[in-house]
Amino acid sequence: MASTSASSSSAIAPAATTHSFARYKANNIVEDGDLVVLYLSKENVILIRVDVNETFNCKFGSYRHADMIGLEYGTKLGSNTGRGFLYLLFPTPELWTLILPHRTQILYVADISFIMNFLNLKPGMSMIESGTGSGSFSHSIARTLAPTGHLYSFEYHQERVNAATKEFEDHGLSDMITLRRRDVCKDGFDLVDRVDAVFLDLPAPWEAVASAKRAFKKNKIGKICTFSPCIEQISKTVTALSEHKFVDIQMYECLIRFQEVRILPILTIEEAMEKERIHESKRQRALPRVLRDSYLKATAKANEDEELPPAKHMKIEKGQEEENSNKDNDDTNKKDQSLSGTPAEFEASGKTVTITKLPVEQRGHTSYLLFATLPPSVDSLPVVTLE
Structure with a gap:
């Protein structure tokens, strides 16, 4: 959270100034005695009265009011430490x-x-x-x-x-x-x-x-x-x-109602099936060994396939098992990368579709x-x- 020096913006005193929330300044220049909105982030916006003898302090450093005087509204001003910055904005009803x-x-x-x-x-x-x-x-x-x-x-x-x-x-x-x-x-x-x-x-x-x-x-x-x-x-x-x-x-x-815009690739049936197989393989590997065996048995039974033997009957040495697992991971990752890419790469290929999705939480009535x-x-x- 930002803070101010003792007599800075904690109590804004009236000053003889020609501009207000209802009247914009013709010169758009910050002057001594003006109201200025300090915009650090969307959640951290502060109103001050500029005083040449005061300083605004926050966790990113200090900002002398004297350095603000003479700058245009909308200027990006850095702190004395160089670790942060803020914007000097004209006070509007929306900002208030x-x-x-x-x-x-x-x-x-x-x-x-x-x-x-x-x-x-x-x-x-x-x-x-x-x-x-x-x-x-x-x-x-x-x-x-x-x-x-x-x-x-x-x-x-x-x-x-x-x-x-x-x-x-x-x-x-x-x-x-x-x-x-x-x-x-x-x-x-x-x-x-x-x-x-x-x-x-x-x-x-x-x-x-x-x-x-x-x-x-x-x-x-x-x-x-x-x-x-x-x-x-x-x-x-x-x-x-x-x-x-x-x-x-x-x-x-x-x-x-906010909408999230996403760019998705258009896959062929074969590519979609391969991508689903890769995801299914990742889900299996994420399961503990005992649960994985049960999961494979249930899947095999559901597909009316031959029941898979439990892992304890498979005569594979521990080192060999890890080597095979790593090899499967490498092969899966390579195939997964071939079916993935950035939105810009997909868009350049011309095989994309743009969709919108509502977030889980929405602001109500x-x-x-x-x-x-x-x-x-x-x-x-x-x-x-x-x-």
């Missing part, structure tokens, strides 16, 4: 999702991108998010609504509100995100005719539907999304949405996404007179 402390279950990129697409989020729009949780989705929303949009985020847990407020300040998002401590299921959002979209990640989202409807802009189409782990929650939310005149109600589930649309209010539509 990998780094952030989990105060609650968070949304990941697959769900985030799907939700933002179906809510049709654009720069300049206003949106409600409830609850804030660990703030993973909040960062992505802020970047999408920037520079003139606004996010109203609600969280009922005071400690999570305090932690998220500090992170929004540190990351330069305070002017774009209004965070309030509020139980919206009981007290509502206290917003009227204000937002274009609503996202609800609540235990009982159906209790907030009425208040969400009042918060939508009356003269525009509104989009709402709920994030629920149980189908019973979805059923109750659908009922509430229908009662409040929402239309186009649809439910989706995002599942990630997270939550159901429920989307609905609120048409503009009839009273807010312009009156057209025909002459």
Whole structure:
């Protein structure tokens, strides 16, 4: 695990900097006071605030902040010992999702991108998010609504509100995100005719539907999304949405399935039978002598062949037996090598087939996404007179 010096990145202090998670830097250069993501590996990603007097330390060596200043984001920086390196990356919502402390279950990129697409989020729009949780989705929303949009985020847990407020300040998002401590299921959002979209990640989202409807802009189409782990929650939310005149109600589930790609040789029938014979011979040799004799007898009986004599009746000296065994191993290995090769060699020969295979373990269900649309209010539509 990586560590930092006493006053380095353990507590990131706000600094006067023009860039944030929502605004990219024009010059793409690391400067004193900037936020930088140190990428050591997929499992080891750390956010720091660059300070010319500080040093980042890990098991591979030390990295002086002063050496980072003036480099471009994306630079590969070696340690003082030469035993390791890291990448200096610009902080993005995607990277923050990998780094952030989990105060609650968070949304990941697959769900985030799907939700933002179906809510049709654009720069300049206003949106409600409830609850804030660990703030993973909040960062992505802020970047999408920037520079003139606004996010109203609600969280009922005071400690999570305090932690998220500090992170929004540190990351330069305070002017774009209004965070309030509020139980919206009981007290509502206290917003009227204000937002274009609503996202609800609540235990009982159906209790907030009425208040969400009042918060939508009356003269525009509104989009709402709920994030629920149980189908019973979805059923109750659908009922509430229908009662409040929402239309186009649809439910989706995002599942990630990784595929392993393999290149296999195309063998003739004779080659396939020979390869199977070689594998069978290897399996026999891997068995202890007693089990091997039993295995050979069972195989012979199954094939209705003559029963093989047990090894104790075979008059072969020990040295001669080892010599014969080694000779059989050499012959088998030579034949096995003739039927094997690297994927590149097989591909060059033109006798290959590409297959995909699902790994044994797969990441499963997270939550159901429920989307609905609120048409503009009839009273807010312009009156057209025909002459």
